[in-house]
Amino acid sequence: MRVSFGDLPDPATRRRLAAAAARLAADPCPGQRDVVPGATTLTIHLDPAVAARAGDATPYAAVHAHLRDALTGLDDASAPAARAIRLPVCLDDAFAPDLADVAAATGLAPDEVRDRLLASPLEVEHLGFLPGFPYLIGLDAALTLPRRATPRPLVPAGSLAIAAGRAGVYPVASPGGWHLLGRTPLRLFDPARAEPALLAPGDRVRLEAIDAAEFARRAGRGA
Amino acid sequence: MTLHVLAPGLLTTVQDLGRPGLGALGVGPGGAADRGALRRANALVGNDDGAAALEITLRGPTLCAGAPLRAALTGAPFEATLDGAVVPRDAAFAVPAGTTLAIGGGPAGCRAYLAIAGGVDVPMVLGARATHLRGGFGGHAGRMLRAGDVLAIGPAPPPARVPASLPPAGPTGPVRCVTGEAWDMLPAAARATFTGTQWRVSPRSDRMGVRLEGPSLLDAPLAERRSEGVLAGTVQLPPDGRPIVLLADHPTTGGYPVLAHVIGADLGALAQWRPGDAVGFTLVPLDEAVRLTVDAERALAAHLHRIRHGDA
Numbered sequence: 001m002r003v004s005f006g007d008l009p010d011p012a013t014r015r016r017l018a019a020a021a022a023r024l025a026a027d028p029c030p031g032q033r034d035v036v037p038g039a040t041t042l043t044i045h046l047d048p049a050v051a052a053r054a055g056d057a058t059p060y061a062a063v064h065a066h067l068r069d070a071l072t073g074l075d076d077a078s079a080p081a082a083r084a085i086r087l088p089v090c091l092d093d094a095f096a097p098d099l100a101d102v103a104a105a106t107g108l109a110p111d112e113v114r115d116r117l118l119a120s121p122l123e124v125e126h127l128g129f130l131p132g133f134p135y136l137i138g139l140d141a142a143l144t145l146p147r148r149a150t151p152r153p154l155v156p157a158g159s160l161a162i163a164a165g166r167a168g169v170y171p172v173a174s175p176g177g178w179h180l181l182g183r184t185p186l187r188l189f190d191p192a193r194a195e196p197a198l199l200a201p202g203d204r205v206r207l208e209a210i211d212a213a214e215f216a217r218r219a220g221r222g223a
Numbered sequence: 224m225t226l227h228v229l230a231p232g233l234l235t236t237v238q239d240l241g242r243p244g245l246g247a248l249g250v251g252p253g254g255a256a257d258r259g260a261l262r263r264a265n266a267l268v269g270n271d272d273g274a275a276a277l278e279i280t281l282r283g284p285t286l287c288a289g290a291p292l293r294a295a296l297t298g299a300p301f302e303a304t305l306d307g308a309v310v311p312r313d314a315a316f317a318v319p320a321g322t323t324l325a326i327g328g329g330p331a332g333c334r335a336y337l338a339i340a341g342g343v344d345v346p347m348v349l350g351a352r353a354t355h356l357r358g359g360f361g362g363h364a365g366r367m368l369r370a371g372d373v374l375a376i377g378p379a380p381p382p383a384r385v386p387a388s389l390p391p392a393g394p395t396g397p398v399r400c401v402t403g404e405a406w407d408m409l410p411a412a413a414r415a416t417f418t419g420t421q422w423r424v425s426p427r428s429d430r431m432g433v434r435l436e437g438p439s440l441l442d443a444p445l446a447e448r449r450s451e452g453v454l455a456g457t458v459q460l461p462p463d464g465r466p467i468v469l470l471a472d473h474p475t476t477g478g479y480p481v482l483a484h485v486i487g488a489d490l491g492a493l494a495q496w497r498p499g500d501a502v503g504f505t506l507v508p509l510d511e512a513v514r515l516t517v518d519a520e521r522a523l524a525a526h527l528h529r530i531r532h533g534d535a
Contacts, residue, residue: 002404002452009449021247036246036452038476043452045243045252048487049517057510127249128450128476131358135450135476146447164447164478171249172358189249191348191360197248 001044001063003071009039009137014125015076017042018201023074029066031059037126037201039135082123082202087169089160089207090215091117091182098148098179102162105145114209116140117181122167122205130174132189132197136167136205151177158183158219160207182207185219224376225289226339228368232284232326237343237362237374238336238471240273242351246452246475253361254353256430256471256494257334259523260298263390264338266530267295267315269380274342275352277368279335281497283326284368292318293340293379297390299332299495314387315340333497341377356430356472384533391526397503398489401512405445405460405480413440417466417482418504426498430472432459433496439464440482450476456485456493458504468493487516 005016017037024035029044031051036043044063051059091114093099103110120143122136129135144165152175155161159170161178170176171188188198199205210218228235238261241254255261255278262272270276277284283301295315296303303310303326310316310324318324326337345352345363354362363372397418406414416438425434441464453459457469459479466482470493485493486507496502507515 033243034246034252036475038451039449041451043246043454043476045246045454048513049520052513052517058513060509126450126476127247128452129249129474131248131250131355133249164449174357189358191358196250196349201247 001046001060003042003044003067005040005042007040009125011123011137012076013040014123014137014201016074017126018080019074019076020071022080023070027070029063029070036128038128039125080200080202082204083200084204084206085199086206086208087184088186088210088214088218089182089184090210090212092212094212095159095183095215096181099181102143102145102179102181106142108142113143113181116143117162117167118207118209120167120207122207124199124201124203124205125166126201127197127199129168130171130189131191132171132199133168134188134199134205137165139165139167141165145179147177148179151175155180156183158185158188160184183215185210185215224292224341226292226343226374226376227287227289228284228370228372228374229287229323230285230370231368231372232279233282234280235284235368236278236354236356237275237345237352238278238354239275239352241353241471242349242361245349249475250349250355250358251471251473251475252455253355253472254351255336257298257336257491259491260334260336260390261338262523262527263313263388263530264295264297264336265342266527267297267313267383267386267388268293268338268340269383269531270338270340270342272527274338274377275345276336276338276343279326279337281333282328283335283337285323285325287323288318288320289373290376291320292376293382294318294324295338295386296326296335297338298335299329301329301332301335302327311387313389315382331497332495334494339376340379340382344375344377383530385530388526388530391522394489394492397505398485398493399507399512399515400456400458400483400485400489400504401509402506403458403481403483405482408445408480409440409482416440418506421501421503422466424496424498424500424502428496428498430470432470432473433468433493435466435468435502437465440466445480448478448480450478453477453481454484456487456490457481458483458485470494486512488519
């Protein structure tokens with residue numbers, strides 16, 4: 001079942017989603033298996049055998065009643081506190097195979113693409129697609145582009161990419177259709193860490209340019 | 224106790240019932256694609272429903288027992304021999320130490336499940352033993368099996384009371400689904416094409432999703448959507464207009480328009496679609512989908528109970 005929080009994927013919507021997700025973690029719906037935040041919605045995975053009330057044909061009424069009670073008086077301030085994160089990225093040509101295409105499509109010089117990317121006040125909207133993959137809002141509007149016409153069969157782990165008005169970072173090697181503009185040496189997802197995902201919804205992210213030598217040094221020591 | 228991998232088969236992974244509840248981290252539930260077949264294999268050897276077993280894709284592995292084991296094979300009807308003698312499907316059988324279990328392919332179905340009494344003993348990662356292939360974690364070293372791998376097997380539980388049992392009848396014909404958010408955005412002719420077409424399962428299908436070949440449902444791409452939650456069974460419509468049906472290793476969120484969702488009762492049948500199969504969809508109302516799914520789970524639970532405890 002999906003709960004929509006309006007049509008605007010902005011920080012206010014993101015805070016309401018986070019507050020609602022936290023509330024449902026503490027006070028789950030009957031039959032709730034998972035709550036997955038998206039850009040403007042929460043998707044609630046339900047076990048239909050548990051979720052429906054006796055006599056109801058579908059779980060809708062029971063879940064709706066629970067949501068109305070659980071989410072009434074929702075306070076954005078109850079969303080988890082945001083952190084400020086600096087994400088090192090190497091934007092050298094070797095890591096930016098789509099820089100020329102992005103420059104051509106936006107009409108910007110390659111250096112200006114880089115500058116606008118680095119100057120963007122990014123914020124994690126939600127994690128999705130792959131373990132720990134952050135959808136980052138706040139990208140400079142001049143860098144809004146659709147996905148590539150043909151996805152790549154394999155995008156390297158750590159790739160910084162843009163598409164659909166967002167930036168993202170591939171935590172693991174994966175097929176992908178976004179435009180690749182750099183790479184971070186950090187591991188965005190590590191199941192052995194107490195907090196497996198490096199980033200969380202609401203985190204404010206600033207990209208910090210590093211050179212290839214610094215990238216190699218930090219990637220080499222696994223940091 | 225150990226099980227030695229002499230040959231890995233096409234794509235053999237350690238799977239259990241997955242790791243639900245981590246969607247907010249971008250980690251999907253994963254686990255066995257055909258959950259009913261995994262649970263039956265486990266019941267037949269006396270394991271709990273969610274013990275880790277091997278998911279075998281299209282062509283199976285060759286394995287050698289390092290100790291006497293008890294095993295059961297369910298799901299797709301793949302041939303299997305023990306030192307050359309045919310072993311039964313849907314039944315527990317003994318695997319003496321030093322014997323070689325060779326699992327081949329079969330005429331239909333995509334995935335078989337080999338449960339070993341005691342379960343495959345790999346570390347729990349994020350609450351499950353399931354292999355997350357894309358993330359490279361869980362299962363055996365976070366990857367599909369390779370020749371030379373040695374799997375640890377846990378201590379065997381008491382055997383089941385009824386260690387041989389045919390599977391309950393599954394759906395035949397098209398899988399049943401309910402409409403999704405993008406259904407109404409599609410012209411009537413395209414909707415009729417979706418349910419009226421015998422789609423062909425593409426060889427580019429995997430545990431993330433089944434890609435279908437057939438007519439395009441779109442004259443022009445629908446507008447890109449924001450990335451929102453998706454599920455196993457979600458039918459997405461990418462810009463080329465040919466549906467993708469998500470499976471166990473689906474991404475947690477996706478931006479393609481959502482045409483429909485395969486109902487819970489038919490997810491096992493969906494996991495058995497193999498490349499080249501002709502497949503189809505039929506729509507059911509939401510209340511019927513809920514009833515069918517709840518009834519199918521009750522029937523499976525009763526079946527597993529009879530295997531474990533007998534009819535009494």
